[in-house]
Amino acid sequence: MTTPASTAPDAILHDVFGYSAFRGAQAEIVDHVIAGGDALVLMPTGGGKSLCFQVPAIARHRREQGVAVVVSPLIALMHDQVGALEEAGVHAAFLNSSLTLDEVQRIEREMMGGRLVLLYVAPERLTTPRMLAQLDSLEERGLLSLFAIDEAHCVSQWGHDFREDYLALNVLHERYPGVPRIALTATADDLTRADIIERLSLHEARVFISSFDRPNIRYAVVEKDDARKQLLRFIQDEHEGEAGIVYCQSRKKVDETAAWLSSEGLTALAYHAGLDADVRRKHQDRFLREEAIVMVATIAFGMGIDKPDVRFVAHMDLPKNIEAYYQETGRAGRDGLPADAWMAYGLADVVNQRRMIDESPAAEEFKRGQRGKLDALLSLAEAHDCRRVRLLAYFGEESSPCAAYQNACDNCLNPPATWNATEAARKALSCIYRFHQNRGQRFGAGHLIDVLRGKVTDKVAQNGHESLSTFGIGADVSEAQWRVVLRQLIALGHLRTEGEYNTLELTAAARDVLRGDVQLLLRQPSDAPKRRGGTGKTTRGARTKDKAPPIPLDAAATARFEALKHWRAEVAREHNLPAYIVFHDATLAEMAQSMPDSLDALGAISGVGAKKLEAYGREILRVLGD
Template sequence: MSATALNPQTPATSAEAILQEVFGYGAFRGQQKAIVDHTLGGGDALVLMPTGGGKSLCYQVPAIARHREGKGVTIVVSPLIALMHDQVGALEEAGVHAAFLNSSHSQEDAQRIEREMMSGRLVMLYAAPERITNLRFQAQLASLHERGLLSLFAIDEAHCVSQWGHDFREDYLQLSMLHERFPDVPRLALTATADDHTRADMIERLKLQDARVFISSFDRPNIRYTLVEKTNPRDQLLRFIRDEHDGDAGVVYCQSRKKVEETADWLAGQGINALPYHAGLDSGLRRKNQDRFLREDGIVMVATIAFGMGIDKPDVRFVAHLDLPKNIEGYYQETGRAGRDGLEADAWLTYGLADVVNQRRMIDESPAGDDFKRIQRGKLDALLALAEAHDCRRVRLLSYFGEDSQPCGNCDNCLKPPITWDATEACRKMLSGIYRFWQHGQQRFGAGHLIDVLRGKRTDKVEQHGHHTLTTFGIGADLSENQWRAVLRQLVALGHVVAEGEFNTLVLADSARAVLKGEVQLILREAADAPKRAKTARTSSSGKAAAGAPKDLVGEALVRFQSLKAWRSEVAREHNLPAYIVFNDATLAEMACIAPQTLGELSGISGVGAKKLEAYGAEILSVLAA
């Protein structure tokens, strides 16, 4: 049945009909159908699905169906104002009555929304966890429940409940009350990332022991993963953006607020349309920068991890990290914000010895208990293993989440296998150097001094401490300083060397003994200044002919795509919405390729629901005809 054939007086309640009528999609993907059916049957569920995998449809479709059956409002727990605003805007554009409640509302507006909720007219209400657990709001929920108008609870970003997760939020801990007070109302907890510890924590803290667990593939095949050794990070980043993503929207993550501002200013000075975002910025400026990122094309947001969760912008073509994340969950969550539309995107990271040392120090110096520190060290070790891997990045990444896969042929290691070398003897020399320092005067020294001794440099400091007399003096003159730094970085990453204290003095770990004895062979990546193989040719995802356009659009299709984007921008401004809420790039690209000539043909395009067909169909056909 076509979208236009549905009778508005008797709205469909089947999941497939709602998917087509409201959202314009002809079929569910992956496990969406099973999740929707389970929820419609009144069952609780825990859903793990990658960013861009369609999590929101898993609760939006049941919410619409249950509302049409007279079961009332769905309450969506959401942690961020930006997410609520965009989700509600998209639903209203699709003809679904939704609203959000947060601190941005006036008292009058909040009361109006509450009246809509209490009447049962709202299909979905988005609210933060602190509002959900508010006593007044709980009383309103109880009233809805008594009248049979409390349909479903959807807990988005559910990993926030876990102390083991990368984004713990204390307010989420109280959400167990939903099960205690409304045991007959189904609950759907959703997240994009969770390892075994986090999954167990979510089940325990949200009382989901009887819930069905749905785990989708974590693979994002449209994302290319590239991790490079840090040499001159700003220049490396600029080269990456200019060569691969000139004119594209992207996110650059930095660890500190100061570095965010400095990097954004520097990129802007280089002609990149870059803006800063971190929690310390004035709230007005922060909101203004976020709005520009969401509503304008080609903005590069330089941010701390305070930015991103719940950002639905689908046409982010790259995510870059100038600092090492804390763990694979955080890395996966952040990189997953690229390419949500399914088109090609890049995840690029540069890291060095200081990143490894800093992350280890933050764990060691945190006030957390020993068990927590032990688990966090294990998570960091897994990320370092990914960073130093010689084999497929995607295989490693998916393996962390318990998923088997084959080499992807698309990450940096698959496209250009790294040059490795047997560094066992070099590692033994470096470990011996550290040991000789301690043996000579029971003192500890940092990386620079150690490398000077190994390379035979008679600096004032070397002579002052008599280290030119050590047997390790000059035994590493055959390697450059960068090569020795690469060896040290990998020894620290592997846990054989520990950098301690304010000055990062080097200490041997227990595992170093086996390396010194020659019982362990160490095959390491060559340093950045070592001879490289010829570069593998690569096509920019953005394309030089038209920034932001899918690379497979050419000729008249490309012209149609650009015309549709211009039309979409005008509509978005009129409606005060981000452009992608009107239609995303993938939908525009399909229109541009197929060039439908009738409303019937246009209704067959993925993402064109009944409401949008009615609102925009004639205009789109006019743009395409022109």
């Protein structure tokens, strides 16, 4: 006679997923949802959000409460999570456009029979009349266990990934008030949280907010100075032979950057909405299944990407706001091991982002909100104090400077020199004012700097600007410093750019600077970013094409680790899954280090659940014993 499977959350966590204990607020969230409560969960990427609905779904299914419906915006995320659940012995499926009619009908029969534990669907499918009728039938029979709304920030107009299809999800509260709902996101400020609660009718839900700190991520921002070469140097010095994501703002820049990195010997792939769907799918599959792939992409790539060993996320252009930056950088280091968030940033980034907001057809209230969010990101980029403190403060979390972290930010590792730029700012604004007085002339940053530094160019001569009282008054300030000053003045709203040529215009706020009421303390520009320890060389050690184990191993254990990886690759190919879904590197490294000699000992290793122990246990022991 078969012993009934336990409905206790701790037992499910251990037996299904192979983990010995919940982390942070996970246990409290799981208990609340199992008991039928609604929840809004804010938890950083890599913090274990999925377990917060997967464990309750399994527990409620074992109590004969039916299927959990998970709303997810991406086909890739559905495929990988369903694959991982099936590997762990949990019956799950997805319904999306990638399936044939026969496959859809088979899954619908399993759903209506209550045999599925979790069903993943896109928001647009969930609200179709056919799907709602099926959910009505399930609820009438007591077979609808819960709704999980993943990437819940997509419902908010203030969020960075607003999706109109999410607005219709309010129907879940209206139509199925007795079915618990859990909404989850990695990123939401106060405004976005309030919008999620309002639009999803989660007014009675408990709100769980985990720490937004990702202590394994090192944040760094460098001033653009041939950004491609800076990026290449960063990858070669810090992450050779490792997986990473490079974000660019335009499709053209994605294509050009991927081609250039490839020409420099890296395996770089492009991903954006302009590529053929088959090409996008092929590139995404390679990124998930192979090692040392650098994916160069627009923000169309990334949401729901569960690859745990992404060692860096690089931004070649400024994101729209801190939420987008945090969400995108959070795709690095999901396995908890050291990772980098690196961004190259320059004057053009500020100009472009300001212009996109100003020229958008949105209402003025929305534009004001977006300007405020951009200002917060610019403050983070220009900061000369701890970046982590500023990042966490944006989400309402207090913290101490991260100088003591293993992965401290660039400012804490190498505190930048600063200078008082107040007088320089006044000179720049005065010069722009003189341009305007001189027949209403308007010029861009390059010409302004030439005039301030007393450089006689053809353009200066043609416009008679040698005769201006401001000609040469800033000769003691370098061109790089002037660009920092102008960047900051635009970021703070004292200057704006106009027209096709980005000419500089004074704003009403410029008066405060001209009067001396605003003090500007800026970071001193540097020729190149200093690396950890300031030695000019990375302290992480030279990289090789064979990725290092996630924990220190001696030579014999390293050989066992590589043998396990080879075995895992064969299993992954056979099952058509990314290798990390079979076992994470950290689990294989622990096996290689402890070298278990029995199934019981193997089952005690984190990440080895009962189904995987049964399926792979003897093979693993064989590999370890060879």
